[in-house]
Amino acid sequence: MMPYREMKTETLLLQPAENGWTAVHKKYKTYYGSLACEAEADIVRLSAIFGENAAARKEAVEAALREIFTNTAAQRVLLDGGEIAREAWQKAEDARNAALHRTAADYADVLGRAVHCVMDRPLGSRHPRYPDMLYTVNYGCVPGVLAGDGAEQDVYVLGPTVPLETFDGVVIAVIHRFDDCEDKWVVAEAGARYTAEDIRAAVAFQEKYYRSEILL
Secondary structure, three states, X not given: OOOOOOEEOOOEEEEEEXXXXXXXXXXXXXXXXXXXXXXXXXXXXXXXXXXXXXXXHHHHHHHHHHHHHHHOOOOEEEEOOEEEEHHHHHHHHHHHHHHHOOOHHHHXXXXXXXXXXXXXXXXXXXXXXXXXXXXXXXEEEEEEEEOOOOOEEEEEEOOOOOOOOEEEEEEEEEEEEOOXXXXXXXXXXXOOOOOHHHHHHHHHHHHOOOOEEEEO
């Protein structure tokens, strides 16, 4: 079949299990349900046991389908007595991504903005809930600016090679996530130049768990 990797959705953390994933709340770790896969030729039978957690089930199934069709040669997924064909899934996925797409113009009030950042996870620190995640850049927030999740806006700070407590710079890019409720800002010194590829490589330690586009 495929190696089951950890995945994150807007509200869920999907943790690898023997033949699928266990779904828990991304922040609070509340158990929601499980997904199991059984592969035969080019068909995958997917079962999703979530009890009354319909919204969580839908979110988890969408992530599982994306993982199956992206990382295996499966042509069909059988679920709930029905069949999802690769071609139909791809059309729906393309339409969904097109609807979520943003442009730099959508962030005209953000890009180039001067900001004061406070680090809560400086370079070299580890994620408080996922200790295997090492922060290879300084990471913090912009006090007083709220993001889509209701918390202060998160920022990656590029350039400095030592742990920082604070940093004053400008927003050079926005990482717009397709599968989360918040964007991430990328901050650097005024005049600094980074390509989208440079930024993606610098923040891959965390952003690899999400699908996103980088707007400069």
